[in-house]
Amino acid sequence: MFHMPDYYHNISMRLSEVLDDIGVNENIVIKRRRTTLLTETMVTINFRANGKQCNLYYLGSQSEGTTTLGLQSDSDILYCIDGGIVIQDWSEWTPGKLNLLMIQNEITPPGYCLLQVLRPDTPLPATVELANIAVNDTHGRILFKNTITDAAYILQGRQRQGPSTTLAAEPGFVAQDLVLALPCISCPQSLRAWLHQQETNTWPTAEMKRFAKSTRCFVVGVGSRASENAAFEWRLSTSLAERCLMFNLNITQIKCYILMKMILKTYIKVENLDNESYISSFMCKTVLFLCIASKPSSVWKECNILNCLNYCLFTLNSCILNEHCPHFIVHENNLMAGKFSAEVKQKLLERMSTLIPYDGISLFGIQIDNLGKRLQIKLNMINELHYVLPQPDEQTISITGVLLVIIAQEVSEVVEIGAGSLEILLQKMIQLKRYYRAGDMLEKTACRLLIPLLCTSIGSLIASQNIQINNTVSPQALTWIEAGLDSDVASSRLKLASIMYCVGNAETAASILSHIEERYKTEVTEPLCHCYNFCKSYFKTGFGRLSSQYGVEALKYIVAFCVKFFTWEINCVPHELQYEMFRSTQEDLQHRGMFDDWMDCAVVDSLPYLYFLQYKTYSFLQRPEEQQQALNKLGWVIRTEHNLGHRETALNLLGQCMELENRPADALQCYMLSLRLRERNNAARFHICRCLANTIS
Incomplete structure (x- = not known):
């Protein structure tokens, strides 16, 4: 390691404090990881309960806890389809599966393989060529093409980038990289070689390697840049083993990695024509692994972070100079092979030369998370009073609020649009209960969060059938609904109140609504809509504080x-709300996206629906004073609540209330405001026509 000047210790400690302040501390790293693993578990359980044989893995910076609010890291998702399997030996052949035999020879680049298609009925090579997805090679083998992934997951709004499709970032949402993968039945030879090699250093430990050995490996659909057979090659993915390594880093190593990414974004980033960086964060991660493996663990401490960063940058510079960055697990796989031209290499080296030897001064120029300013304040170089920066507790509140919303979004998707059969919903409930009984702590937590909304939907479906037959609600329906009342603050209880109103039991409905209003603390409760990519303007401070606490x-x-x-x-x-189920004309249907199935539902934010139901219920009970209070509250929440996902629907409900109040001009104004928010697929068009017709007549 380099000689450490005296001032390195002071800068390192202050730098470590700055990173603590912006959320790079053990507490937040653990919260990020737990959120990711829980979300991953919920999605997989949900898929499997719906009969889909697949697993989702959330990888990369978001799952590792190696990001900050300012870095805006992508969300990397690996979608593993279990219908196809990759085998390395004929003894692994499985009937009824798409069996693909891994082929690695002298012509396949290190870290890549070919996949030979086998017959599903007997362990023999396939002989019939599959149109567009497989082709005969010169040896007469049917090889699976990696371009099959194009048809499988190039979705609306996504662009192909290497093995993944990318959904660009939108305001309030991080970008997503989705990778389609096939599972390997057994550990690939390259991983076995890494597991068994003798290291001079103590990292990774034998325990870490044992855990890595137990994780799944995959192949993903992308060929080597330098290969002539790129369309038939599949890259080996040891993502879960790499995640194991990341989960075993100490906080100084994590901070060092985050600083490398900040420096990369600020000073080194050079992009190709496809806006893909020549030096990726994965290369920085690999460099970090190489440095950790080559230096004693005693080096990696917070008072030495600047020196550690210096060594990492020096190693990265050597990789660029030699155009060689060996994959940490598959050493023969050079991550920089064919990655950049001599001209780009020169540009990269010129930018690196301004950073090496690294004295920490360039940190002052990093604007991400205001790191540079924060560091100068810590070093008493500038006056804190001249800058308004989020305080550490505000950063923590923001991060934990976002993490809770991520979990809540997955919970809200437990019931699918097409699950309109009671038998389907009950079967899903059986599956979730099975996971809860036999699962680990993560699976139990996931099921505990998913089951209440499913109970509510089952009860509501039974209630709808009851009402259609005899305008009553059976005890069976009520039992299911009551089991789901605590899904969240309001939505399940509002369904119960809505049912009571629809069968004419207004007194019970009014009592339920009053209880909901008491529970709904507007200063802390956040409305959550995941029907579409709704951009939240901000999170309430109280919401973030309680999410951090509980x-x-x-x-x-x-x-x-x-x-x-x-x-x-x-x-x-x-x-009044049923109109939302029929919002789309034939012309409107042409303007829907593939994720707009929710438009066939009646969807409304909880708080506006609470006040609308109160207005209707108090009208039924002939309590005009309370009815007017509810109407005023409905107008108030539409004006003041920033995070309503269905403001246009709330305006449509308010407009119909105005019509009942014999205020057609105000009603029309509500409908016009609604149309400004959503021009197409909006029931406001029907309301305007009806309102005008009634006014004229």
């Missing part, structure tokens, strides 16, 4: 899902 358990106290009625629940919906 974790996932806070979901049922400070999150209010939007209330979603599917078409099979139509008899539980007041007629």
Whole structure:
């Protein structure tokens, strides 16, 4: 390691404090990881309960806890399809599966393989060429093409980039990289070689290697840049083994990696024509692994962070100079092979030369998370009073608030649009209960969060059938609904109130609504809509504070899902809201995206629906004073709540209330405001026509 000047110690300690302040500390790193693993578990359980044989893995910086709010790291998702399997030996052949035999020879680049298609009925090579997805090679083998992934997951708004498709970032949402993968039945030879090699250093430990050995390996659909057979090559992915290594880094190593990414973004980043960086964060991670493996663990401490960073940058510079960055696990795989031209290499080296030897001065120029300014304030170089920067507790509140929303979004998707059969919903409930009984702590937590909303949907479906037959609600329906009341602050209880109103039990409805209003603390409760990419303007401070304090358990106290009625629940919906199920004309349908199935439902934010139902219920009970209070509150929440995902629907409900109040001009104004928010697929068009017709007549 380099000689450490005296001032390195002071800068290192202050730098470590700055990183603590912006959320790079053990507490937040653990919270990020737990959130990712829980989300990953919920998605996989949900898929499997719906009969889909696949697993989702959330990888990269978001899952590792190696990011900050300012870095805006991508969300990397690996989508593993279990219908196809990659085998390395004929003894692994499995009937009824798409069996693909891994081929690695002298012509396949290190870290890559070819996949030979085998017959599904007997362990023999396939002989019939599959149109567009496989082709005969010169040896007569049917090889699986990696371009199959194009048809499988190039979705609307996504662009192909290497093995993944990318969904660009939008305001309030990070970019997503989705990678389609096939699982390997056994550990590939390259990983086995890494597991068994003798290291002079103590990292990775034998325990870490044992854990890595137990994780799954995959192949992903991308060929080597330098290969002539790129369309038939598949890259080996040891992502889960790499995640194991990342989970075993200490906080100084994590901070060092984050600083490398900040420096990369600020000073080194050079992009190609496809806006892909020549030096990726994965290369920085690999360099970090190489440095950790080559230096004693005693080096990696916070008072030495600047020296550690210097060594990492020096190693990265050597990799660029030699155009050689060996994959940490598959050493023969050079991550920089064919990656950049001599001209680009020269540019990269010129930029690196300004950083090596690294004295820490360039840190002052990093604007990400205001790191440079924060460091100068810590070193008493500038006056803190001249700058308004988020305080550490504000950073923590923001991060934990976002993490709770991520979990809540997955919970809200437990019931699918097409699950309109009671048999389907009950079967899903059986599957979730099975996971809960036999699962580990993560699976139990996931099921505990998912089951309540499913209970509510089952009860509501039964209630809708009851109302259609005899305008009553059976004890069976009520039992299911009551089991789901604590899904969140309001949405399930609002469904119960809505059902009571629809069967004419207004007194009970009014009592339920009053209880919901008491539970709904507007200063801390966040409305949550995941029907579409709704951009939240900000999170309430109280919401972030409680999410930080109570974790996932806070979901049922400070999150209010939007209330979603599917078409099979139509008899539980007041007629004013039923219009939303028929919002689209034939022309409107042409303007829908592939994720717009929610538009066939009646969906409304919880708080506006609460006040709308109060207005209708108090009208039924002939309590005009309370009815007017509810109407005023409905108008108030539409004006003041920033994070309403379905403001246009709330305006449509308010407009219909105005019509009942014999205020057609105000009603029309509500409908016009609604149309400004959503020009297409909006029931406001029907309301305008009706309102005008009634006014004229």
